[in-house]
Amino acid sequence: MQFEADPRPGLTISCDTQDGVLVVRAHGELDYTTAPVLRSGLDPVWASPPGVAFVLDLDEVSFCDSVGLSELIATLRTAQSAGRPFSLSGVHGGVLRVLTITGLRNVFDIHPTAEDAVRDAPAAPPLPEIVLSSEIVPPGGEPAAT
Numbered sequence: 001m002q003f004e005a006d007p008r009p010g011l012t013i014s015c016d017t018q019d020g021v022l023v024v025r026a027h028g029e030l031d032y033t034t035a036p037v038l039r040s041g042l043d044p045v046w047a048s049p050p051g052v053a054f055v056l057d058l059d060e061v062s063f064c065d066s067v068g069l070s071e072l073i074a075t076l077r078t079a080q081s082a083g084r085p086f087s088l089s090g091v092h093g094g095v096l097r098v099l100t101i102t103g104l105r106n107v108f109d110i111h112p113t114a115e116d117a118v119r120d121a122p123a124a125p126p127l128p129e130i131v132l133s134s135e136i137v138p139p140g141g142e143p144a145a146t
Helices: 035-041 043-047 066-081 093-101 114-120
Strands: 011-018 021-030 054-064 086-089
Touching (some): 011 035, 021 035, 021 043, 021 066, 035 066, 054 066, 054 093, 054 114, 066 086, 086 114
Parallel strands (some): 021 054
């Protein structure tokens, strides 16, 4: 008889936009082996225009260890330093228990669902208007008369 360890369920990340808010959905376990998956899955967030809010939906996350918790804290710190609104949604079960035991439940902006978080997210600041001119002005000169 041969025994093998059960394969780890892993973590998958998907990202979409709802009403101008980036929603990153995690599915699986957030632990020492999958924290890098979350980190790289957030690349679209950090590449988006400044001020765009994002939600990390943990509704399908079944487990979170201390390394996963550290990754959530790192995400919060990065978002805060970039001035990017960030909230969690779907926090339940073991993830909620870890956040509660560590006293971090009140540190994160937590919503029951991703839809609630999107609804409550601040609107992104408008981008500055860019005016393009077709006039060619020589250095130190006046615009050409037309």
